[in-house]
Amino acid sequence: MKAGSKLERMLESGNFTVTGEIGPPKSCNGEIVRHHAKMLKGYCESYNLTDNQTAIVRLSSIGAGKILLEEDCEPNIQIVCRDRNRIAIQSDVLGAAALGMKNILCLSGDHQKFGNHPTSKNVYDVDSIQLIKILDGMRNGYFANGEQMKDEPPKIFIGCAANPFADPFEFRVTRLEKKADAGADFTQTQCVLDMERFDRWMELVRARGLHKRIKILAGITPMKSVKAAKYMNKYVAGMMVSQEYIDRLDKAEDVKAEGVNIACEQIEHLKKMEGIAGVHIMAIAWEEIVPEICKRTGLDPRPEV
Amino acid sequence: MIIAERKPIEEILGLLSRHQKVLVLGCGGCVTVCLAGGEKEVGILSSQLAMARSKEERPLEVVQQTVERQCDFEYLEGIRHIVKDVDAILSLACGIGIQTCAEAFPDKIVWPGVNTKFLGVNLNVGEWAERCQACGQCVLDKTGGICPVARCSKSIFNGPCGGSQDGKCEVSPDTDCAWALIHDRLTRLGEVDSLREIMPVKDWSYSRDGGPRKLVREDLELESGK
Ligand code: SF4
Ligand code: SF4
Numbered sequence: 001m002k003a004g005s006k007l008e009r010m011l012e013s014g015n016f017t018v019t020g021e022i023g024p025p026k027s028c029n030g031e032i033v034r035h036h037a038k039m040l041k042g043y044c045e046s047y048n049l050t051d052n053q054t055a056i057v058r059l060s061s062i063g064a065g066k067i068l069l070e071e072d073c074e075p076n077i078q079i080v081c082r083d084r085n086r087i088a089i090q091s092d093v094l095g096a097a098a099l100g101m102k103n104i105l106c107l108s109g110d111h112q113k114f115g116n117h118p119t120s121k122n123v124y125d126v127d128s129i130q131l132i133k134i135l136d137g138m139r140n141g142y143f144a145n146g147e148q149m150k151d152e153p154p155k156i157f158i159g160c161a162a163n164p165f166a167d168p169f170e171f172r173v174t175r176l177e178k179k180a181d182a183g184a185d186f187t188q189t190q191c192v193l194d195m196e197r198f199d200r201w202m203e204l205v206r207a208r209g210l211h212k213r214i215k216i217l218a219g220i221t222p223m224k225s226v227k228a229a230k231y232m233n234k235y236v237a238g239m240m241v242s243q244e245y246i247d248r249l250d251k252a253e254d255v256k257a258e259g260v261n262i263a264c265e266q267i268e269h270l271k272k273m274e275g276i277a278g279v280h281i282m283a284i285a286w287e288e289i290v291p292e293i294c295k296r297t298g299l300d301p302r303p304e305v
Numbered sequence: 306m307i308i309a310e311r312k313p314i315e316e317i318l319g320l321l322s323r324h325q326k327v328l329v330l331g332c333g334g335c336v337t338v339c340l341a342g343g344e345k346e347v348g349i350l351s352s353q354l355a356m357a358r359s360k361e362e363r364p365l366e367v368v369q370q371t372v373e374r375q376c377d378f379e380y381l382e383g384i385r386h387i388v389k390d391v392d393a394i395l396s397l398a399c400g401i402g403i404q405t406c407a408e409a410f411p412d413k414i415v416w417p418g419v420n421t422k423f424l425g426v427n428l429n430v431g432e433w434a435e436r437c438q439a440c441g442q443c444v445l446d447k448t449g450g451i452c453p454v455a456r457c458s459k460s461i462f463n464g465p466c467g468g469s470q471d472g473k474c475e476v477s478p479d480t481d482c483a484w485a486l487i488h489d490r491l492t493r494l495g496e497v498d499s500l501r502e503i504m505p506v507k508d509w510s511y512s513r514d515g516g517p518r519k520l521v522r523e524d525l526e527l528e529s530g531k
Contacts (some may be wrong), residue, residue, distance in 0.1 A: 037372045082459070088505065107464040111458050111476050127461035144506065163467030166489050171465070171500070178463060178503055185428035190467060237468040 001156040002139065002185060005102035006074045007046040009305040010278075011186060011215045016271055018279030018299050019076065019087035019188065019217055020290055021067070024059035033064045037071040037285050042302065044281070044292045046074040046103050048188070055115025062092060065101045075101050076159060085125035086134060086144045093138060097154030105159035105299075107186070124141025129182050132160055135174060136183025142257040158183055159205040162216070163190040164201035166238040173204040187214055188280040191221035192266060193232070194242040202275055211275030218270050220281045222289055223259035224252050259297075260289060269299040306335040306426075307399040308433045309342060309419040310352065317395065318357055320416045321365065324392040329354070329418070330384070330406065331371030332398035339433060341419050342397025344371040350397070352419070375402030381409040388413055424455070441511030441518065447504065449490035454507075456483035460503035 001008060010017045015291065020040050025032040033049075040047060047068060051062040065075035077096050079089060093104065108128045112120050126134065126144075134144045141153040159177040164172055176187060192198045205211055223229045223241075227247045234243035245262055252258035263281075270276045279299075283289050294300040321327055324374040329351045337343030351367040358365035368391055372380040375398035388394060397404040400421040407415040423435040438455040444462070445452060454460045458476045464484030468475025472489075476480040491497040509515070 021414055081430065081461075108461060108468075111468070113476050122459065124459045124461060125509065127459070127463050128466070129463040129503055133503065134506070161467060166467045166469050167471060167482075168465070168469075168485060171488055171497075174501055175463070175465075178323070178501065182503055219510075237470050269421050 003102040003155040004158045005046065006305065007103050008157045008185070009186045010188045010303075013231065013303070013305045015303045015305065016299065017046065017215075017217060018044045018294065018302065019046050019278065020287075021048040021050065021280070021282045021284060022064065022287070023053060023284045024061065024064040025205055026056065026058050028059060030064070030067045033059065033067045034071055037073045038291055039287055041071060041073050043300055045289055045302070046057055046076045048076045048078055048105060048282075050117075050284075051078040051080045051107070051109070052139065054110050055082065055112040057116060062096050062099070062101070065097055068077070070099055074103065076105055077101050078104035078105045078107055079131065080107045080125050081126055082109030082112060082122050085123050088135065088220045089126075089131065090138065090144060091172070093135060093156065094154055096158065102155055103157045103159060104135060104205050105133065106160070106184070107161050109278045128160065129178050132158055132179055132182035132184045157185050159188060160184040161190065163238050164192075164198055165190055165194065165240040169197075169201070170204060172201065173208060173210065176205065176214065177185065177208060177210055180210060184214055186217060186232050186277070188217045189219045190238060191219040191282055192270075193221065193229070193245060193265060194224070194240040195269065196242060197240060199273075202273060206275050211277075215277040216275060217278045217280040218266075218273075220263050220266055220270075220279045220293075222256075222277070222283055222286065222293065224262040224286060226254055226255060234271060246251055260293060263293055264296050267293070271297075306338055306424070307401070308339050308422045308425045308435075309336050310397050310422055311341050311346065311397065311419050312417070314350075314353055314357070317350070317418055318354065319394065321354065321395060323367065323423075324414075326366040326391050327354075327367070328370060328384075328391040328394045329375060330366045330375065330394050330396050330398070331369075332375035332396075332402045333371055333373045334376070334402070336398055336419065337371075339427065342399075347371050347397060350395075375399075376405045378405060378409055381406060385410075413491075427463075427512070440507075440509075441515075442508060444504070444507075447499070448487045449494065449496070450507070451487045451490060452484055453483050453487065457483070462507060 022036045049064040051061040061077045065077050068075040106128045135158050139156045141149045162176045229241045232239045249255050329347050331342050331347035347369050351451050355367050374380050389411050395416045395418045395419040396406050403417045424437045425433050425435045435455050440454045458474050465482050469482040472485040474480040
């Protein structure tokens with residue numbers, strides 16, 4: 001065990017694992033985080049707390065993580081490379097560990113151009129792969145400069161993202177391999193809205209034996225509207241929605257219900273897929289649907305580990 | 306080369322509002338090539354300024370001059386006699402030329418007439434693109450001759466990030482993804498496997514982050530007998 005988090009224990013047990021996501025608010029109102037924690041409690045092993053997602057200033061992921069701990073939910077702290085240099089990141093990692101947070105997810109971060117402070121300066125002192133390496137060094141007792149820690153190292157279970165829907169397609173597998181090489185223990189993929197492409201990507205992953213080196217959780221996002229699906233497909237870089245799903249939503253009488261149907265079918269499909277360790281359900285601004293999805297797919301109740 | 310773009314005329318008129326006589330000083334280097342501050346642009350801007358001010362009935366006397374290179378003290382020496390008689394200098398050189406000018410003429414106001422944009426290349430008529438950020442420790446040997454520092458929107462070293470699609474960067478469909486370019490070029494050269502290696506964290510101390518940089522070459526100093 002690297003950190004002994006619930007997430008790590010579940011993944012190690014071989015049970016199909018479930019993680020969720022909570023987007024902190026654009027205010028200091030921690031009750032919003034608490035409300036979502038209470039709503040999702042017991043359905044997931046751990047909950048990602050986004051780090052100023054889409055470059056919009058929000059309650060910090062570590063701050064939100066503390067609230068989750070109070071609610072007896074396990075946080076997965078996201079850290080993006082956009083806003084902090086290696087000094088600030090390492091300091092935050094120590095802070096998070098001191099508060100009892102054990103899972104950290106390393107990301108590049110969306111460019112600030114899309115956020116609410118597009119005139120700001122970005123940092124990118126390190127990139128997401130280098131960040132994984134720094135965290136791996138830290139848990140082994142070394143700072144990024146090679147200096148040995150005088151005290152107990154932070155216990156961290158390291159995560160990363162993988163995007164099978166970005167390009168160049170085959171290199172996306174190499175990039176996951178680099179993340180595994182850097183020390184990542186698990187990966188959560190971009191939301192799968194094109195299963196055919198995801199299947200092909202997983203074939204390449206398995207061909208390289210990567211699924212044996214890093215736990216892969218497939219991203220699930222229930223779609224709420226046809227418009228949103230089309231928009232994501234067309235305008236969001238690194239996202240793809242298959243025509244099949246768009247057509248199904250288009251024809252459906254109850255679009256939201258069909259979105260949930262698709263998500264549940266995907267989970268059933270993924271349960272059987274070799275190399276998939278679980279799912280990461282991202283239903284930002286639709287958190288209340290998560291329990292239903294988990295119940296329908298038999299992911300609730302969660303096994304004890 | 307250094308790419309610059311002339312500041313808007315209104316902004317320049319604002320800068321010069323309290324002067325009666327100015328020197329519009331061009332440079333024969335990069336800004337001539339990128340059509341921002343060479344002899345021709347000096348001429349055009351000078352007449353625009355004079356015209357605008359005479360309309361306001363506050364005439365401005367404009368002296369025009371273009372030196373070979375404004376970032377060279379030597380060339381600035383030759384215009385000392387002109388500088389003496391003007392209220393201020395409007396420099397159309399890049400930020401380096403403007404500063405050299407200010408340093409050469411410590412008692413004279415020097416205004417910037419251009420926005421210095423980046424170190425780049427001329428792609429098409431009227432189109433320039435960034436290529437280098439002078440990071441101080443070049444990594445082009447590892448990236449197929451395509452710079453991730455200047456050309457990746459996030460300056461990452463192990464790209465492409467998850468926002469790369471169809472060869473374009475997540476920031477705009479008009480921006481090539483540097484890492485897609487790197488990947489494609491190394492594939493063409495049969496060296497794409499080199500990208501499997503993790504590029505280590507960069508030592509930014511060679512870049513601006515280490516404080517203002519200075520280069521001293523002792524071999525040349527010795528040679529010149531200093
Ligand atoms: S690596 Fe550094 S020196 Fe080389 S082209 Fe890029 S910014 Fe310029
Ligand atoms: S899309 Fe490409 S160029 Fe843009 S930030 Fe990502 S890796 Fe860099």
